[in-house]
Amino acid sequence: MSERPVDEVTIADITRAADVGHGSFYLHFNSKNEVLTPVIQERAAEWGAHVQEHLENRDDPAEVVAFTTRHMARAALRDPLWRWYLTHSGVPVDDMRAAVGRFGARDFGTGIESGRFSVPDLDVWMRFTMGAYVSTLLGCVDLDEEAQGLAIDNMVEMMMRVVGLFPEEAHEIAHRPLGALAPPN
Amino acid sequence: MSERPVDEVTIADITRAADVGHGSFYLHFNSKNEVLTPVIQERAAEWGAHVQEHLENRDDPAEVVAFTTRHMARAALRDPLWRWYLTHSGVPVDDMRAAVGRFGARDFGTGIESGRFSVPDLDVWMRFTMGAYVSTLLGCVDLDEEAQGLAIDNMVEMMMRVVGLFPEEAHEIAHRPLGALAPPN
Numbered sequence: 045m046s047e048r049p050v051d052e053v054t055i056a057d058i059t060r061a062a063d064v065g066h067g068s069f070y071l072h073f074n075s076k077n078e079v080l081t082p083v084i085q086e087r088a089a090e091w092g093a094h095v096q097e098h099l100e101n102r103d104d105p106a107e108v109v110a111f112t113t114r115h116m117a118r119a120a121l122r123d124p125l126w127r128w129y130l131t132h133s134g135v136p137v138d139d140m141r142a143a144v145g146r147f148g149a150r151d152f153g154t155g156i157e158s159g160r161f162s163v164p165d166l167d168v169w170m171r172f173t174m175g176a177y178v179s180t181l182l183g184c185v186d187l188d189e190e191a192q193g194l195a196i197d198n199m200v201e202m203m204m205r206v207v208g209l210f211p212e213e214a215h216e217i218a219h220r221p222l223g224a225l226a227p228p229n
Numbered sequence: 230m231s232e233r234p235v236d237e238v239t240i241a242d243i244t245r246a247a248d249v250g251h252g253s254f255y256l257h258f259n260s261k262n263e264v265l266t267p268v269i270q271e272r273a274a275e276w277g278a279h280v281q282e283h284l285e286n287r288d289d290p291a292e293v294v295a296f297t298t299r300h301m302a303r304a305a306l307r308d309p310l311w312r313w314y315l316t317h318s319g320v321p322v323d324d325m326r327a328a329v330g331r332f333g334a335r336d337f338g339t340g341i342e343s344g345r346f347s348v349p350d351l352d353v354w355m356r357f358t359m360g361a362y363v364s365t366l367l368g369c370v371d372l373d374e375e376a377q378g379l380a381i382d383n384m385v386e387m388m389m390r391v392v393g394l395f396p397e398e399a400h401e402i403a404h405r406p407l408g409a410l411a412p413p414n
Binding site for chain 2: 162163164165167168169171172173174175176177178179180182183194195198199201202205206208210211215
């Protein structure tokens with residue numbers, strides 16, 4: 045995968061590299077998407093840890109979720125593998141949940157427990173938000189970096205409304221200066 | 230399509246019924262999903278017109294959008310073709326936009342023009358909301374009718390927050406009695 049664009053990597057390349065038969069591949073994986081799932085999850089975990097280290101003295105759950113989501117979405121759109129995955133796998137809500145859900149759920153959970161956030165139903169909220177996230181990022185793939193950043197921040201503004209913040213505060217939190225956090229990738 | 234479950238309909242059945250060659254089919258359509266797109270769009274338009282006739286004296290754009298979305302989502306989950314489409318086509322955001330976008334955009338536009346709704350960006354809002362809609366409905370496919378209805382209403386509550394309503398009013402509008410509108414299908 046590191047040698048050439050993911051579009052040009054075939055199942056045969058993967059089975060050859062892994063020294064398994066083509067039949068065995070399909071026994072374990074339904075598609076190239078499925079092989080990539082652990083890879084994109086691993087990358088998301090790395091970015092999550094990187095962003096986590098740069099939270100500084102942010103302790104309002106709304107600001108933590110907004111800051112993290114804004115950085116993670118930017119990292120996803122910068123990464124060729126994530127871009128490919130986004131555009132080739134429909135709404136991989138359950139995989140995405142596993143990928144970004146770990147810290148997302150932690151930060152969001154803090155907001156719920158403290159009463160900072162309120163949603164009518166946790167499962168519906170999770171599916172709603174992951175679908176909104178994937179669909180919005182898909183619409184950003186062909187934009188330039190500045191337009192991507194603006195779309196991401198507007199998406200985060202709406203996510204803040206979804207967890208119960210009033211529109212004015214949602215706007216303010218989603219558009220604060222991002223600081224000098226360097227890209228993790 | 231009316232004769233048996235959509236899962237059992239093959240491309241060969243479609244080309245035979247339409248009296249065209251298999252090659253011609255692929256010249257025009259990329260997949261079975263694509264053939265279905267106009268069909269599901271047509272159904273959505275019928276439901277939309279049906280719901281439209283039963284709006285009665287609702288004239289608040291928030292109530293119109295909530296009432297319409299609650300009925301349309303219920304109709305989609307009741308319809309075998311829509312269920313198949315939802316579970317087999319990833320995030321068909323652009324197709325969905327064409328399918329439910331016509332009246333959705335009209336009702337939503339009224340809310341924007343009147344100042345009842347406000348969103349940070351129209352395109353981002355549309356992708357965000359369609360992604361949330363598809364993803365939430367996908368999560369409802371295997372629930373019973375009562376649980377589906379509750380999940381749909383909770384989704385609509387979050388959609389009302391997204392367009393700028395305060396949480397309390399969003400909740401109230403998304404859970405009003407639905408009235409005696411009979412299913413269109």
